[in-house]
Amino acid sequence: MANLKKVIFKILNEYQAVYTKVWESNSYKDELLTYFNTTAKEEVQKVVRLKNSDLLIDSSTGTGRTTKTPWIAVLDKRITTKASEGTYIVYLFNKDEKSVYLALEQSITEAVKRAKNQGASGRNLKVTIDKILSDEKQRVLNYIDNGSFITDTYISTGKKDFDKTAVMYKKYSIESLPNESNLEKDLHEIMGIYGQYYEKCILKTKKSDKQSNGMLEAVIEEKKEIKNNDNEEERMMVTDTEVNQIVYKIHEYIKNRGYVYSKDLIKNYYLSLKSKPFVILAGISGTGKSKLVKLFADAIGSSFKMVPVRPDWSDSTDLFGHLNLEGIFIEGPITSFIAEANSNLNKPYILCLDEMNLARVEYYFSDFLSVIETRNFDNEKHIVTDKLLSDSIFGTDDNSRNKYKDLFLSENIYIVGTVNMDETTFPFSKKVLDRANTIEFSDVNMELGLEKNKGNDHIPPLSVDNSFMKSEYLSIQICFEAQEKAVSEVVEILTKVNEHLKKINAQVAYRVRDEISYYVTYSQKYDLLKLSDAIDNALLQKVLPRIQGSSMALKDVLTSLFHIAVGSKEADIQKADNDVGDIMQNYLDKNDKQDKHDNIVYPKTAGKIAFMMRRFEDDGYTSFWL
Numbered sequence: 001m002a003n004l005k006k007v008i009f010k011i012l013n014e015y016q017a018v019y020t021k022v023w024e025s026n027s028y029k030d031e032l033l034t035y036f037n038t039t040a041k042e043e044v045q046k047v048v049r050l051k052n053s054d055l056l057i058d059s060s061t062g063t064g065r066t067t068k069t070p071w072i073a074v075l076d077k078r079i080t081t082k083a084s085e086g087t088y089i090v091y092l093f094n095k096d097e098k099s100v101y102l103a104l105e106q107s108i109t110e111a112v113k114r115a116k117n118q119g120a121s122g123r124n125l126k127v128t129i130d131k132i133l134s135d136e137k138q139r140v141l142n143y144i145d146n147g148s149f150i151t152d153t154y155i156s157t158g159k160k161d162f163d164k165t166a167v168m169y170k171k172y173s174i175e176s177l178p179n180e181s182n183l184e185k186d187l188h189e190i191m192g193i194y195g196q197y198y199e200k201c202i203l204k205t206k207k208s209d210k211q212s213n214g215m216l217e218a219v220i221e222e223k224k225e226i227k228n229n230d231n232e233e234e235r236m237m238v239t240d241t242e243v244n245q246i247v248y249k250i251h252e253y254i255k256n257r258g259y260v261y262s263k264d265l266i267k268n269y270y271l272s273l274k275s276k277p278f279v280i281l282a283g284i285s286g287t288g289k290s291k292l293v294k295l296f297a298d299a300i301g302s303s304f305k306m307v308p309v310r311p312d313w314s315d316s317t318d319l320f321g322h323l324n325l326e327g328i329f330i331e332g333p334i335t336s337f338i339a340e341a342n343s344n345l346n347k348p349y350i351l352c353l354d355e356m357n358l359a360r361v362e363y364y365f366s367d368f369l370s371v372i373e374t375r376n377f378d379n380e381k382h383i384v385t386d387k388l389l390s391d392s393i394f395g396t397d398d399n400s401r402n403k404y405k406d407l408f409l410s411e412n413i414y415i416v417g418t419v420n421m422d423e424t425t426f427p428f429s430k431k432v433l434d435r436a437n438t439i440e441f442s443d444v445n446m447e448l449g450l451e452k453n454k455g456n457d458h459i460p461p462l463s464v465d466n467s468f469m470k471s472e473y474l475s476i477q478i479c480f481e482a483q484e485k486a487v488s489e490v491v492e493i494l495t496k497v498n499e500h501l502k503k504i505n506a507q508v509a510y511r512v513r514d515e516i517s518y519y520v521t522y523s524q525k526y527d528l529l530k531l532s533d534a535i536d537n538a539l540l541q542k543v544l545p546r547i548q549g550s551s552m553a554l555k556d557v558l559t560s561l562f563h564i565a566v567g568s569k570e571a572d573i574q575k576a577d578n579d580v581g582d583i584m585q586n587y588l589d590k591n592d593k594q595d596k597h598d599n600i601v602y603p604k605t606a607g608k609i610a611f612m613m614r615r616f617e618d619d620g621y622t623s624f625w626l
């Protein structure tokens with residue numbers, strides 16, 4: 001049995017003491033360096049379990065001088081046989097911070113050679129190298145799933161060359177080393193990613209004979225040839241009567257992984273994606289928004305990609321790609337993901353834009369927001385849209401144009417944005433909010449997750465066909481024919497709501513009406529939520545996020561909407577001038593204590609309105625967002 005934790009702890013604890021710029025005759029030092037290059041390598045080898053000649057273990061504590069950053073590497077001979085070339089897995093030790101990184105690294109040596117071949121020199125050499133490394137990292141990440149590893153920040157080993165070249169990593173400190181099981185699990189995970197890298201980057205590149213100067217130029221085949229093993233996979237078809245059971249199994253799968261989300265939240269999230277493939281998860285940091293997206297994707301056997309949004313994104317090229325200085329199209333972080341989804345319609349593809357509002361969504365996401373509104377059924381009942389990319393984005397790069405010119409938002413692509421609403425982020429416009437369901441994560445129960453998980457048996461993920469997720473309604477007429485009663489009630493309640501919203505110019509239009517109708521119809525069709533609960537969720541997610549401001553008219557509007565939500569026009573709420581928010585909350589609390597929940601028609605909406613009213617009275621301004 002391996003003991004990675006023991007060797008990592010020993011190295012972190014003792015290496016700093018023996019580090020010196022020159023070799024010295026010191027038995028203690030010699031003993032540790034020997035331990036590093038023998039025992040430590042052997043422990044890594046036990047986990048890797050070398051069973052073929054393709055994998056090598058290498059290590060270094062320096063040549064002639066002790067290195068500031070010792071390392072132990074796992075090398076695939078098909079890619080490289082030494083850490084100065086190619087891409088490899090490596091443990092990088094920071095002696096000063098007493099921390100270690102498990103990383104997928106590219107060689108800086110090859111980047112230097114390529115930069116010099118391009119004629120870079122002097123001060124421009126460093127800039128060119130950094131650009132090559134950055135482009136190469138992004139290219140690799142377009143083809144492989146980084147799993148639980150971090151990709152959006154630099155590492156800090158004490159040696160800049162290592163810090164620049166990391167594609168992805170995990171960091172462990174001596175104070176918080178994971179247990180042996182988790183250390184081995186992480187190493188096996190990155191080995192799987194390394195295998196993906198060989199298959200999707202190296203192998204395809206060799207086949208296309210487009211490898212240059214040892215650097216990767218991973219080339220996707222023509223759209224019709226973009227196939228993976230899942231195209232041959234038989235995925236489970238789900239009948240209407242089985243949907244409820246499948247949603248229950250998804251909840252059990254997530255719970256079995258040690259994460260606690262309510263069943264109603266899972267139902268709501270599913271219905272939101274089903275009614276429109278664009279959902280925003282909003283709330284305070286650390287409430288599990290991003291984790292829900294990944295766990296749900298895993299549970300249904302979906303392809304998944306997380307893309308951290310950068311604050312400097314300003315237009316759609318930051319997502320889809322751009323031309324470099326040489327006129328070559330550099331793929332964006334989602335280009336190949338969408339291309340693969342376009343050619344594999346039976347499998348769901350879930351894209352998570354993490355911290356979506358670090359940049360202005362309307363700027364970098366405008367093309368998507370427009371294209372999503374062009375969804376319609378073709379003659380084969382597949383959902384199609386206008387093309388995502390304009391011809392001009394490719395410049396003179398005809399190779400990329402031929403590969404990506406026909407990209408569209410296929411019926412199996414679902415986009416989820418996670419957002420934190422604070423002073424570092426941008427607010428959403430109505431253009432964005434109209435096109436999404438906004439699910440709020442704000443309630444925190446510190447006792448959740450403390451109870452012992454009784455389900456000890458491993459629950460495997462499902463492999464559902466995309467028909468489970470695919471929108472069935474794109475027109476209100478067909479939806480009305482399917483669920484006349486439900487749609488009629490939606491229209492009735494929205495008509496009442498609009499009478500008040502127009503006082504502050506925030507009324508909803510046909511798009512919101514239709515998407516709320518779809519949501520409620522799916523809920524009734526699959527027997528997931530009561531009709532009133534489905535409408536409650538829809539009002540909370542599609543109507544209230546539009547309301548914000550500081551005018552006194554807004555206070556009157558909130559009061560009127562509260563009456564609709566609770567199904568009452570009690571005089572003490574209607575006539576009060578001050579502390580209206582407290583009166584609203586007291587009314588809700590009183591019904592809660594008396595166990596009269598059914599007296600309140602839309603309790604979630606009513607509770608949020610009470611919060612917004614209290615905020616208005618305290619600050620003179622209110623909005624849906626925390």
